[in-house]
Amino acid sequence: MRDSRRNRPARAVGADPRGAVGHRERPSGGCVVADVVDLVDQLPEVVRSDNGRYWRITVSDRTFGYLWEPTGTVGLKQTIAEQLALVGERPETFEVQFTSGGYGWVVVRLSGVQRDELAELVFEAWRLTAAAQLVERRGDRLPR
Numbered sequence: 001m002r003d004s005r006r007n008r009p010a011r012a013v014g015a016d017p018r019g020a021v022g023h024r025e026r027p028s029g030g031c032v033v034a035d036v037v038d039l040v041d042q043l044p045e046v047v048r049s050d051n052g053r054y055w056r057i058t059v060s061d062r063t064f065g066y067l068w069e070p071t072g073t074v075g076l077k078q079t080i081a082e083q084l085a086l087v088g089e090r091p092e093t094f095e096v097q098f099t100s101g102g103y104g105w106v107v108v109r110l111s112g113v114q115r116d117e118l119a120e121l122v123f124e125a126w127r128l129t130a131a132a133q134l135v136e137r138r139g140d141r142l143p144r
Contacts (some may be wrong), residue, residue: 030111031118036067036074039115039122042143044134046126064129065122072110076125080104103128119143 049056057065066075075097083104086094093112097105119142
């Protein structure tokens with residue numbers, strides 16, 4: 001079976017994007033797809049599911065992120081205030097994805113963020129979505 005969008009063999013459902021070609025080549029100081037995968041995998045009860053064109057990232061079956069390998073971007077749940085602040089300060093790195101239920105989703109160009117900043121964004125998206133007892137158990141420990 002071939003993936004017609006990329007003219008290469010289709011990836012099996014549940015395949016790991018960490019092994020994808022080119023996704024470990026770090027741009028000057030920025031992040032890559034493997035960084036997102038590594039960070040979300042450090043958080044409790046996170047599930048990544050391959051939807052063909054993107055990876056859906058959930059906690060307790062509630063989505064807090066979308067990862068697009070071909071574009072090197074991740075969409076993360078944030079507060080609307082944080083969404084607007086990020087986009088306003090660095091529009092070359094962040095863009096509005098959508099708003100829903102009082103949250104502002106933001107697209108992050110991975111090459112434009114450092115790993116510590118990405119860790120904070122991923123953690124906040126997870127914390128806004130996870131059940132209170134999970135958040136309490138985790139405390140303020142960011143993924144590294």
